[in-house]
Amino acid sequence: MEAIQTIIKALNLTGIDSTNNVLIRKVPRDIEKDMPPSVPAVDLTPAITPLPAILIAPIGAEQSDPVAGTLYRDQINYPIQILFYDQDNNDQELNADRYYLWRETVRRKLNNSRLSGVSEVVRVRIEPAEIVNPALWLKGRFAGGLKAIVTSRESRL
Amino acid sequence: MTGHQGNYSNDHLWWDNVETLTGSLKRNNASTVTFTSNYSFRGDMSRNAQTYLSLVVSDVEQLWSIPASEVGDNELMETDELTDTDGDVWVIDQATLVTLGTSKLFWLAATHKKR
Numbered sequence: 001m002e003a004i005q006t007i008i009k010a011l012n013l014t015g016i017d018s019t020n021n022v023l024i025r026k027v028p029r030d031i032e033k034d035m036p037p038s039v040p041a042v043d044l045t046p047a048i049t050p051l052p053a054i055l056i057a058p059i060g061a062e063q064s065d066p067v068a069g070t071l072y073r074d075q076i077n078y079p080i081q082i083l084f085y086d087q088d089n090n091d092q093e094l095n096a097d098r099y100y101l102w103r104e105t106v107r108r109k110l111n112n113s114r115l116s117g118v119s120e121v122v123r124v125r126i127e128p129a130e131i132v133n134p135a136l137w138l139k140g141r142f143a144g145g146l147k148a149i150v151t152s153r154e155s156r157l
Numbered sequence: 158m159t160g161h162q163g164n165y166s167n168d169h170l171w172w173d174n175v176e177t178l179t180g181s182l183k184r185n186n187a188s189t190v191t192f193t194s195n196y197s198f199r200g201d202m203s204r205n206a207q208t209y210l211s212l213v214v215s216d217v218e219q220l221w222s223i224p225a226s227e228v229g230d231n232e233l234m235e236t237d238e239l240t241d242t243d244g245d246v247w248v249i250d251q252a253t254l255v256t257l258g259t260s261k262l263f264w265l266a267a268t269h270k271k272r
Binding site for chain 2: 028029030031055057089129130135141147
């Protein structure tokens with residue numbers, strides 16, 4: 001995930017603070033902290049602020065194919081999600097081109113690539129996820145994603 | 158004939174804990190309909206999480222009751238905005254018109270707080 005983060009940061013995508021807002025998370029969580037004055041504030045850091053952000057996180061379970069790999073190495077596929085996340089207040093047009101360009105750029109950079117600095121990884125394959133999630137759009141957020149399947153050949157201990 | 162013959166359209170005049178709410182109804186890119194209700198009631202508040210892939214988005218959600226007569230001929234629908242007297246904006250997730258007999262009583266609007 002750190003190698004993917006480094007690659008995405010180096011893309012310097014327009015509108016993204018590459019230094020601070022390309023984040024690795026276990027479970028990305030964005031929480032509204034503000035309650036009415038009579039209710040104590042909830043502070044469940046780290047909230048994702050400011051937006052927009054690209055969030056890198058594991059999703060689901062690894063896949064292990066018993067017939068894949070080599071005589072001395074097992075082949076494991078690690079599913080990693082790459083989320084493009086922003087506040088867009090139910091706007092139908094705002095920043096749409098930018099969001100789709102982020103998606104296209106990351107896919108073109110990572111698909112069928114190797115991860116530099118991670119010698120076990122033989123291939124990264126990109127599986128598209130939902131381009132725009134309608135339920136979160138109704139909540140005033142833009143969220144779209146890609147899934148990176150990272151294929152690793154690992155020696156046995 | 159139906160069972161309810163009374164006129165309950167002014168039922169909100171007896172509501173307690175009412176407050177003023179301004180509605181902004183976006184019907185197309187060029188047109189916004191507004192209304193002001195002096196008898197809105199702020200009901201249950203909750204936190205609810207929406208998920209997409211493994212992303213969890215947690216919002217403050219508020220249920221509003223707004224007299225139908227204050228809304229007039231307009232209908233409330235998702236993405237319409239309600240502004241309370243503190244200036245907080247609440248975006249409608251779901252709106253339902255509650256009736257009694259043939260009287261339009263109030264709109265029940267489930268909202269989330271706009272950032």
